[in-house]
Amino acid sequence: MNPPHRSDRRNRATVRPHPLDAARLDELALAYVARFATSTGKLAAYLARKLRERGWDEDAAAPPDVEAVVERMARAGYVSDEGYARMRSASLRRRGLGARRIAQDLGQAGIDADMREEALGSRQDARAAALTLARKRRLGPFAGARGDEADGGDAGARLDPAQREKQIAVFLRAGHPLATARALVNAASVSEAEEWVYEADD
Numbered sequence: 001m002n003p004p005h006r007s008d009r010r011n012r013a014t015v016r017p018h019p020l021d022a023a024r025l026d027e028l029a030l031a032y033v034a035r036f037a038t039s040t041g042k043l044a045a046y047l048a049r050k051l052r053e054r055g056w057d058e059d060a061a062a063p064p065d066v067e068a069v070v071e072r073m074a075r076a077g078y079v080s081d082e083g084y085a086r087m088r089s090a091s092l093r094r095r096g097l098g099a100r101r102i103a104q105d106l107g108q109a110g111i112d113a114d115m116r117e118e119a120l121g122s123r124q125d126a127r128a129a130a131l132t133l134a135r136k137r138r139l140g141p142f143a144g145a146r147g148d149e150a151d152g153g154d155a156g157a158r159l160d161p162a163q164r165e166k167q168i169a170v171f172l173r174a175g176h177p178l179a180t181a182r183a184l185v186n187a188a189s190v191s192e193a194e195e196w197v198y199e200a201d202d
Contacts, residue, residue, distance in 0.1 A: 005097065017054050019054055020054050020100065024057075024096040025050075025069055026069060026072075029047060029073055030073075038079055038094055039084040039085070039108015039110050040073075041111070042109050044067065045110075047066045047070070048066055056089075080114075081110070081111055082115060084109065085109075086115065086119050089102050089106065089120060089121060093125060093126075093128070094103060094129075094132065096129055096132040096133030096134075097129060098130060098133075099120050099176075101174060101175025102120060103117075103175075121147060126180070130171060130174075130176045130180045132170065134184045134193065139167045139170060139185060140185045141184075141189050141193050143167075144158070171184065181195055
């Protein structure tokens with residue numbers, strides 16, 4: 001069988017999908033929440049983008065109401081800002097990110113300020129995330145070749161000023177406060193860094 005002619009492939013590639021109506025918009029919303037853990041803000045942005053791309057069926061009974069679709073998904077329990085904020089915050093902490101970066105991420109997802117604050121976790125959670133970053137990036141007492149397999153000795157004391165500033169900058173870019181960066185970069189040993197995490201007074 002001969003392959004399709006290039007012009008045939010090009011014509012098929014330029015065929016626009018059907019414009020959206022209420023049923024198709026609902027189908028898109030359901031498919032999206034089934035595939036992704038998301039927030040109401042992210043779902044609304046996705047549906048608005050699809051409307052811009054595909055347009056609205058002029059024969060439909062009513063104009064598109066993205067907010068109504070999102071509210072319906074939330075009432076049905078398919079999307080929860082609170083649940084998304086908790087899950088996303090925990091995921092970012094496991095990557096070693098600090099409160100500032102987490103709050104920015106949740107804000108971009110449309111999570112309101114009060115919910116962002118609740119999702120940030122405890123002071124100990126924040127310190128544990130910083131310790132995770134130190135371990136992953138071999139900062140402070142983890143700077144030795146064997147990382148978390150050894151105590152690290154007085155690694156913080158061995159850093160010269162330029163190295164110390166570079167390591168502190170890594171923590172700041174990850175969203176941790178300066179005091180946290182200094183505490184871990186200056187920690188004399190892995191055990192001292194771990195004790196600092198569990199000394200957090202919440």
